Amino acid sequence: MIEITHKEIQLFQERIINWFEENGRTFPWRNPSANNYQKIISEVLLQRTQATTVSNFFPSFIEKYPSWKRLGLATELDLQEALKPIGLYKQRAARMYKLAQEMKRRKGRFPKTRQEAEKLPMMGQYISNAYELFILNNPSPLLDVNMARVLERFFGPRKLADIRHDPYLQSLSKRVVDYPKKAQINWAILDFASLVCKKRSPNCQICPLYNKCKYQFKNI
Ligand code: SF4
Secondary structure, three states: OOOOOHHHHHHHHHHHHHHHHHHOOOOHHHOOOOOHHHHHHHHHHHOOOOHHHHHHHHHHHHHHOOOHHHHHOOOHHHHHHHHHHHOOHHHHHHHHHHHHHHHHHOOOOOOOOHHHHOOOOOOOHHHHHHHHHHOOOOOOOOOOHHHHHHHHHHHOOOOOOOHHHOHHHHHHHHHHOOOOOHHHHHHHHHHHHHHOOOOOOOOHHHOOOHHHOHHHHHOO
16 A cells, blocks of 8 residues: 655645646635525536536536436426437436425435435435535545546545445545635645546646656656
């Protein structure tokens, strides 16, 4: 297991937040006026779909389905029709329908703990983490393949193929987002993954993490 010091974590957090303050992206679900319903629905839509695609689609979806109550009145076919513009609409509609029906049964009230939230339909690890971050205000990582790529390049690689079960990456991501601006540091890493530390050709020349990055040293 790679030993990572508190100082290394701090350096990463400071540089990535500074970068975000200058370069972070604006999306409707990041707006301070976005409510918890919008934050959770955006994370459902963002799975396996680019943020810019969801961003263009999001306002019209929220206009049509502004609340759990309104979403709970939609049939699965209504949702399929509404979700067509962003693809994967059948799977997405089936899962969203189940979640909406459960939230309708709960009268729009979110569970009070993560353990309870995990029992809701479609709450895999990622959405449960989003729930913990946005609803419970805990330092919880939006750990997906993009966040994993940045962390692994900078700090060193994981051992297991599945990020959901890799103890190193799970623990590292929690340490990294344990920061006063919890949502912002998550968004910072995700934006950084999309704009700088890209999958195929990372822009290492303009990267604020360059002089400490393990990937960089490995590839010299
Ligand atoms: S130096 Fe390159 S690989 Fe390392 S974090 Fe920056 S962009 Fe990613």
